[in-house]
Amino acid sequence: MGTALVTGASAGLGLEFAWQLATARHDLVLVARSEERLTRLAGQLEAAAGVHVQTLVADLTDAGDVERVADRLRQDQDPVGLLVNNAGLGLNQRFVTGDLAAEVKALDLMVRTPLVLSHAAAGAMVARGRGAILNVASVAALLASGTYSAHKAWVRSFTEGLAVELKGTGVTATALCPGFVHTEFHERGAIDVSAYPEVAWLNADKVVATALADVRHAVVISTPSLRYRAVSAVARLAPRSAVRAVGRYRKAIEQGEG
Template sequence: MGTALITGASAGLGLEFAWQLATARHDVVLVARDTERLERLASQLRAAAGVHAEVLTADLTDRADVERVAERLRATERPVGLLVNNAGLGIGQRFVGGDLAREEAALDLMVRAVLVLSHAAAGAMTERGRGAILNVASVAALTAGGTYAAAKAWVRTFTEGLAVELEGTGVTATALCPGLTRTEFHDRAGLRAAETYPEIAWLSADRVVATALADVRRGAVISTPSLRYQVASGLLRAMPRSVVRRLGDVRPDRD
């Protein structure tokens, strides 16, 4: 795939994607808000893996910044062969009475940016006849766990529809649907998930990313790392929605 563009590359799953792709000899374009962290990571990847590492500082809640990233995806020089739409945030509040600006920022980041960047990547990749788009959703997409779950449900359904549209083009679309994963995600959002869920519920970032990349290589549309979350996903799909709704308050994006 040559060059991979990763959003949210400075921390969490994005950081792990950057390392695994670089060590597999892919050049990388690193996208996040924190220039200092991105530059440090780029230097480490160049030294450790000998790849080209490009820094693109962008706030994906800002439409102008999203368009700059979209332009990079359309570029013909060092074309992007893999887009990893990973950037996200834990909302950490109830919708009713919550901060509406935070809800809007989350929607821009986890829905609008995914839409715009996927559109740019798909257009460029189909012209070349090859490429892959990996959108990070969540097992939460199958729950009724508030606006975070709603955003991830959109990502999952959107990616499935995109995969259908891309059939026969040489380009694939995959939705990664992990469960609870050990990263900075919950701490940065001020969430206490580590106190709420048992050790067995947690996945390692390296395993999640390795599974996702293997599933991209084989053209899978849905990637759900670990047997236990595959079983959980099956149960959530089989349960009456009335039961799923009663489980709605038990979710990792709540404080």
């Protein structure tokens, strides 16, 4: 894979991706908003793993910042062999009564940014005849739980289409579709998940290890854990009316109504 670029690298799954890739001796380009967290992490990774780490401070809801990251992906010098589109956020609000600006921000981060960065990466990788793109989607892509499900459904479908287009080029595309993962994601989004049992949760290290193994094997849809593969199968086969009913129940829990 050579150098890997990870967005949302300062926390959550992005942080775990950074550590596992560094441990596997990949140089890194880390992208996040917090310069302080990125600088500290880069120093830790270089000291612990002996790899070279570049940092890019960027707000991926800003088109100009996204373009700076895209320019790095297009570079021929020290080319990026793996793009991990991981940056995301959770919105603890209803769509109809919620803040529209926050919805647009989430759409930009989880739809527009992977689109732009995947385009930049794929173009450079196809020209070299090798590379991989890993887009973090979610099992929520198969559900009906607000705009987050819609964003992740787009990521999943987009990645499948990209994988078809890239077939035979030496470049692969994988969509990672985990369920609940023990990270900072829900806390940072002020989302109450106390009603969900421990059995619903996955550990970040296992999710990332599965994702990277699936990238190596050119798996298009990576769903960590048997339990979430079962959930995904049920969601695909169930009547959409049943899926919508589950979505209403989930939203009631998250809004403190159940």
